[in-house]
Amino acid sequence: MSKTIAFEIIQKYEPIEEVRKAHQMSLEGFTRYMNSRECLLFKNECRKVYQDMSHPLSDYFISSSHNTYLVSDQLLGPSDLWGYVSALVKGCRCLEIDCWDGAQNEPVVYHGYTLTSKLLFKTVIQAIQKYAFMTSDYPVVLSLENHCSTAQQEVMADNLQATFGESLLSDMLDDFPDTLPSPEALKFKILVKNKKIGTLKETRERKGSDKRGKVEEWEEEVADLEEEEEEEEDKFKESEVFESVLGDNQDKETGVKKLPGVMLFKKKKTRKLKIALALSDLVIYTKAEKFKSFQHSRLYQQFNENNSIGETQARKLSKLRVALNFQTPGLPMDLQNGKFLDNGGSGYILKPQFLRESKSYFNPSNIKEGMPITLTIRLISGIQLPLTHSSSNKGDSLVIIEVFGVPNDQMKQQTRVIKKNAFSPRWNETFTFIIHVPELALIRFVVESQGLIAGNEFLGQYTLPLLCMNKGYRRVPLFSRMGESLEPASLFVYVWYVR
Known part of the structure; x- marks a missing residue:
């Protein structure tokens, strides 16, 4: 200092x-x-939007959620508007909406082929409209997992236009006819991600022609994005879960599970879906296309097309997870929340230069260039650590420091256990990490109470990007599994890093 x-x-x-x-x-x-x-580990500069927001959308990591309407499990739990509200308040900028035909020509939102409860589509988007820009000014993408008939898709289109009005992006921006706009250009805009009929140019020409009266009658048959082979594997795994829970009481001919008062069908393979033109015309810069291969995308994918990749296949292609169940606490959400603390919690983080170049040769598994950072962390002490369910105020405390990033940077180190002192444990231990790609590195502090029989018990954690860490003597706040502040519980550290 x-x-x-x-x-x-x-x-x-x-x-x-x-x-x-x-x-x-x-x-x-x-x-x-x-x-x-001022004493916190997290840099004040990272608390505001400081990055260049004029790059195309594809140059940013975007905070994205999966099954956003769920607030507990994915099979039997309730669907709730709080799923959308909570995600938006946390800075999420891409929300998934599973749409199905409902009664009285009202589309509904729920996890199809499960026992989760249902929400009206119009109620969902009304909640989104209210909270969309409470945390961030930058665009929100509504990722529609669309299973509706064309009639109810037209209802969806009417609902979207009536609810969002001028905020709904329903035409190309004049300055971006053939390139993706930036987050800055799309401030306070709602984008619809769905299958689309034809090109943007054809949409604009049709809207300006004399065929307006016939538009609602047009439709096109396309492959249903959700029914990719990879997603099918995940879906039938869910059916297997039901089988293990409900037993083998099944009608051999119909494939229907039979319980007192309960009928549960196995997943169906819906291979085709018709798209209503009214909904298609609301898809501008976020046209959903089935992923075939990286090579195919490089050769043929248009600027306004994007892919949803099933997690089974994504795990084969990448170590990164890009859309998470926000209602499920744990390590993935800790990393998600920590990553998107940066850039003012806006939900958009500019990718490093080596990930923005179209001809980049960056290989996370084989880092050959760049100067690594040497990170030194002295874990000095803690104060008022949370109590466990099984201990008194004299817990046996330890801290684990983890690095998440490219494979060569993955590492964790652990302090010794301080016996019977959760109020003011003192470690005074120093740890050193060599980090080759600091731009992608996250640092996670985990506090546990040692358990000899049932294993260690989680007390709290804090995750943040390496490059958002202040140097010097700093305080590390702690958060619960659910992401709630545990103040005044915290750690005291000394941090230094050099290249």
């Missing part, structure tokens, strides 16, 4: 004038500083 910064901190937080004039700090002053935002 420089002398200038130290002087400013003393002047700001030291309450005793004599001590302040002597350029020193009392215990009270130090405590005030420790509890301030």
Whole structure:
């Protein structure tokens, strides 16, 4: 810490004038500083939108959710508007809406072929409209998993236009006729991701022609995006889960599960879907196309087309997860939340240069270029760590520091266990990490209580991007599994990194 910064901190937080004039700090002053935002590990600069937001959408990592309407399990749990509200408040910018035909010509949202409850489509988008830009000004993508008939798709199109009005992007931007717009150009806009009939140019020409009165009658038969082979594998795994829960009481001819008062059908393979032109015309820069291969996409994919890849296939192609169930706590959501703390929590993070270049030779499994960062973390102490369900206020505490990034950077190190002191444990242990691709690295602090029989018990965690870490003496706040602040529980560390 420089002398200038130290002087400013003393002047700001030291309450005793004599001590302040002597350029020193009392215990009270130090405590005030420790509890301030300035002492936090996370950089203040990263709390605001500081990145260049004028690149095309494809140049950004976008915070995305899967089955956003669910708030518990994916088979029997309720669908709830809170799923969308919660995701938006957390900065999520891509929401999934599973749409099915409902009664009285009203489309509904739920996890198809399961016992999850149903929401009206119009109620879902009304909730989205209310909270869409509460956390971030940048565009929200509605990813429609569309299983509706053309008649109810037309209802969906009417609902979208009536609910979002001018916020709904329903035509190309004049400055972006053949390239993807930027997040900046799409501020406060809602984009619809769905299958589309024809090209953007054909859509604009048709809208401007004399055929307006016939538009609602047009439709086209296309392959249903959700029914890719990879997704089918995941879906039938869910059916297997039902079988293990409900037993083998099945009608051999119909394939229907039979329980008292319950009938559960196995998943169907719907291979074709008709798209209503009214809904198709609302798809502009986010046209859904089936993924075939990276080579095929490089050769043929248009600027406004994007792919949804089933997780089974995605795991074969990449180590990264791109759309998560926000209602499911755990490591994946910790990493998601930590990653998108950056850039003001806007839900858009500019990719490193080596991921934005069309002819990039970057290989995460074989890093040959660049200067690695040497990260040093001295884990000094903790304060008021959360109590476990099984212990008194004298828990046996330990801390695990993990690095997530490219394969060569993955590492974790652990402190010794401090016995019977969860209130103010002191470790004073130093750990060193060599990080080859700091632009993609996340650092995660996990606090556990040692358990000899049932294993260690999770107490709290904090995850953030390496390049958003302040140097020097810093406080690390802790969060629960559900992402709730555990203040005043925290760790005290000294951080230094050099290239």
